[in-house]
Amino acid sequence: MADYNLIFKKVKSASRKLMAVDETAIQNALSSLVRISLAQIPFILAENAKDLALMDTNDPKYDRLKLTEERIKAICEELTQIKNLPSPLDKIIEEKILPNRLSLKKITVPLGVLGVIYEARPNVTFDVFALALKSGNGLILKGGSDADHSNRAIMSLIHRALEENGLPTEAFQLLPPDRGATKALLEAVDFVDVIIPRGSQGLIDFVRQNSKVPVIETGAGIVHTYFDESADLEKGKAIIFNSKTRRPSVCNSLDCLIIHRDRLTDLPELVEKLLSAGVTIFADQASFPWISNHPLVEKAREEHFGTEFLSLKMSIKTVSNLEEAMDHIAQYSSKHSEAIISENPTNIDLFLKSVDAAAVYANASTAFTDGNQFGLGAEIGISTQKLHARGPMALNELCSYKWVIKGDGQIRE
Incomplete structure (x- = not known):
């Protein structure tokens, strides 16, 4: 020995x-x-x-x-x-x-x-x-x-x-x-x-x-991105795709997309590229009907929230306002990286001030949570x-x- x-x-x-x-x-x-x-x-x-x-x-x-x-x-x-x-x-x-x-x-x-x-x-x-x-x-x-x-x-x-x-x-x-x-x-x-x-x-x-x-x-990265009522669709598609698929096995990759109820009509376009890339989506009751015709979409169960997937899988949670989105993050976050996609300055400021995480983002991919990307050389x-x-x-x-x-x-x- x-x-x-x-x-x-x-x-x-x-x-x-x-x-x-x-x-x-x-x-x-x-x-x-x-x-x-x-x-x-x-x-x-x-x-x-x-x-x-x-x-x-x-x-x-x-x-x-x-x-x-x-x-x-x-x-x-x-x-x-x-x-x-x-x-x-x-x-x-x-x-x-x-x-x-x-x-x-x-x-x-x-x-x-x-x-x-x-x-x-x-x-x-x-x-x-x-x-x-x-x-x-x-x-x-x-x-x-x-x-x-x-x-x-x-x-x-x-x-x-x-x-x-x-x-x-x-x-x-x-x-x-x-x-x-x-x-x-x-x-x-x-x-x-x-x-x-x-x-x-x-x-x-x-x-x-x-x-x-x-x-x-x-800590482990259970990462959320909130697509707000005022979010820009093109920004959202690029940010969400990059956050999830760039390197799905790392801790800064997206695990749960939170979407405002009034933007569910955009959900098929928002996740189209994700599904084409082979991402399995676990959609909650409100979001499931909008994308249920795709074989990679399943109904979400409780265990799909608060999970670090580390693979080409993610969940979707539907909310009615920013407060509900932040409540969901507070319940399931690992306090690693959290993001909001929004064109509403008030919502952005409130999200950045209120969400308890090591890194909080507005209109950017969580893939940047990395020592090298932050100019620290490495981590x-x-x-x-x-x-x-x-x-x-x-x-x-x-x-x-x-x-x-x-x-x-x-x-x-």
Whole structure:
């Protein structure tokens, strides 16, 4: 049995060395990783193919697991963006001189050691490493068995890049994909500063219920878009189609279309392209008759609301006004991303102010909820909670702060 505490102790010790690493060395290591990864695309794809061969192609996780040459090149572009972002460390948040002439500064520092537990998402291995290195944090990764070949291949390239630049490989470790490793990580209170789960609601719930280490939840995305009485039909068709079909397996994809009752006459045109793309629609009692002649349309049941489909499926809820739409969102939302399509400024303002979610949109696709799209380089996850961080978590969210006090012999009476 692996001595996980020994691994954790090495990570914690090595992570302290990162504070002495200058920004140039970090940039060089990320450049090395990009160069090595592009050169090793055939190796990454071959290892990823081993994982894909063991997964049902109809599994919603299959698309998340799959790497392609184009996706690896896109990942490398993100790594380059992260490399070029300013360091989040040693920023002065606040400074002042007290009446007793003590000098106080509040400055940003790394969280310490991050523990990230994730499922079939090998891109996370790249993204989280880059963000951790750039923010001076040590990292313990615990991937799922579904992506083990892919994760180990990527980690080998990461260690090569670190070694090329004289940086401590011990600060960045990948655990084996077994339950014992998960249990050890969740109990590593002396070595790990925060646990960040990325995956299904089941994974997130398990981590929250069993972790002795503080947890930042990167929650599941149960996403709604409300098509208001005043909504522009052409905007609505484009936004809804993009939100649902761009990448249906990701957390920012549309799960429930809420439509104003007076716009049901537009529903057939609104969903025509969705149905052509193979989207199964679960329509409520009011909306079903308008599109019931299509074989992909079924009557909605209660379980179709509040569900993160992660596939080409979605539900439709009919409401009589904005208040009903917001009530439905409040009942079923995971507080990830919510949108309104409307030409009514009053309704837009009320929706944006009242809806409780990490990201709220007016007349735009929820597919933009992404660290890279927000100009953050990448993300370690999208936090749906309110303590410490909310929304896409990137470099700044991987920092805490400390007070630095300088004096000249002052003592307190």
